[in-house]
Amino acid sequence: MGQETGDKKNLNNVKNFLAVLAGKGGVGKSTVAHGLAQAFHRKGFRVGVLDADIYGPSSSYLLPPDTFPKVKGEKVLPAISGGIKTLSAAHFPRGKRASVVRAPIATQIVSQFIEEVKWGDLDFLLVDFPPGTGDIQISLMQKIFFTGALVVTTPQELALLDVRKSMEMCLQMGVQMAGIVENMSYFSPPGSEEKYPLFGEGGGQKLADEFAVPLLAEIPIHPNPDIFDTLVGKLSLGKNECEIKQEDRYHFSIRWVDGKKSLYRFSDLQSHCPCVKCKEKAPLTHVEGEKIIPVGSYGVQVIFSKGCSKGIYPFSLLRKLG
Numbered sequence: 001m002g003q004e005t006g007d008k009k010n011l012n013n014v015k016n017f018l019a020v021l022a023g024k025g026g027v028g029k030s031t032v033a034h035g036l037a038q039a040f041h042r043k044g045f046r047v048g049v050l051d052a053d054i055y056g057p058s059s060s061y062l063l064p065p066d067t068f069p070k071v072k073g074e075k076v077l078p079a080i081s082g083g084i085k086t087l088s089a090a091h092f093p094r095g096k097r098a099s100v101v102r103a104p105i106a107t108q109i110v111s112q113f114i115e116e117v118k119w120g121d122l123d124f125l126l127v128d129f130p131p132g133t134g135d136i137q138i139s140l141m142q143k144i145f146f147t148g149a150l151v152v153t154t155p156q157e158l159a160l161l162d163v164r165k166s167m168e169m170c171l172q173m174g175v176q177m178a179g180i181v182e183n184m185s186y187f188s189p190p191g192s193e194e195k196y197p198l199f200g201e202g203g204g205q206k207l208a209d210e211f212a213v214p215l216l217a218e219i220p221i222h223p224n225p226d227i228f229d230t231l232v233g234k235l236s237l238g239k240n241e242c243e244i245k246q247e248d249r250y251h252f253s254i255r256w257v258d259g260k261k262s263l264y265r266f267s268d269l270q271s272h273c274p275c276v277k278c279k280e281k282a283p284l285t286h287v288e289g290e291k292i293i294p295v296g297s298y299g300v301q302v303i304f305s306k307g308c309s310k311g312i313y314p315f316s317l318l319r320k321l322g
């Protein structure tokens with residue numbers, strides 16, 4: 001954490017970059033990113049929000065600036081809203097008009113927001129991703145060394161389709177998912193404890209189970225800001241907390257973050273080898289495991305006593321098999 005890795009940058013003394021993404025528009029990414037930023041601020045952290053949604057910036061509405069961005073030498077100082085640093089396309093003169101720019105230009109603008117802005121010392125910079133899994137999102141993940149990603153969804157099956165794509169993007173780009181936040185989970189009438197799940201139930205949990213990441217919060221319609229304080233407490237960043245253990249020569253186990261334990265036989269696992277060459281081959285028997293190598297937050301590679309050891313088994317696959 002906090003290191004410069006390859007061409008990824010951890011800039012201007014920002015200790016933690018946190019991606020807030022969804023894949024789908026309108027599920028409440030910005031609401032969650034800004035609610036979380038305010039909760040970090042309440043706890044005394046130095047925090048900033050980068051609104052990377054060039055086409056639909058909402059930061060200046062959610063965090064109305066007390067001071068606007070200023071140019072200082074070659075750098076830009078971000079806007080400040082109630083002690084939170086923030087930068088959004090909406091802070092600039094064209095910001096009130098529709099952003100009619102091609103994707104490469106939008107990507108360039110987002111790069112400038114990172115590289116040419118003097119964010120200063122921050123404990124957390126939350127990056128509010130635009131919807132989708134295109135150039136801007138890839139470029140952000142290539143440029144920034146994210147401590148973790150928070151994935152926002154709503155409960156409906158239709159939302160899950162797009163959200164799943166951004167989770168797959170995190171896996172492909174090596175960005176560790178800190179967890180899922182299900183937004184608009186239910187409605188509670190004022191003064192009542194009753195919960196009415198207006199948009200269905202279980203979507204967030206379904207994704208959490210599929211990708212083996214924790215469901216960190218179920219945010220109601222018109223939430224009380226306290227819920228974001230609880231969310232801050234639940235965030236466990238930069239750690240791969242599942243526990244991988246070789247049980248004996250033929251088996252190993254994974255204890256997942258949600259407490260579930262899965263047991264695997266090495267020969268069964270090898271029969272699911274994801275490498276191209278293995279697809280056609282008949283499975284071997286009595287395969288032993290010689291070494292289990294964790295591959296970042298993505299999965300594991302197993303060195304087997306015989307047969308192919310080239311495949312990397314993503315945690316999402318292991319979770320399905322376990």
Ligand SMILES: Nc1ncnc2c1ncn2[C@@H]1O[C@H](COP(=O)(O)OP(=O)(O)OP(=O)(O)O)[C@@H](O)[C@H]1O
Pocket residue numbers: 022024025026027028029030031032053056058130131183184219220221222223
């Ligand atoms: N829990 C909630 N209760 C009530 N309204 C909400 C909630 N979450 C979000 N909204 C509202 O839904 C709309 C979309 O939310 P928001 O802008 O946060 O979503 P988004 O995913 O960032 O959208 P986009 O990708 O289009 O920027 C906003 O009007 C917001 O106020």
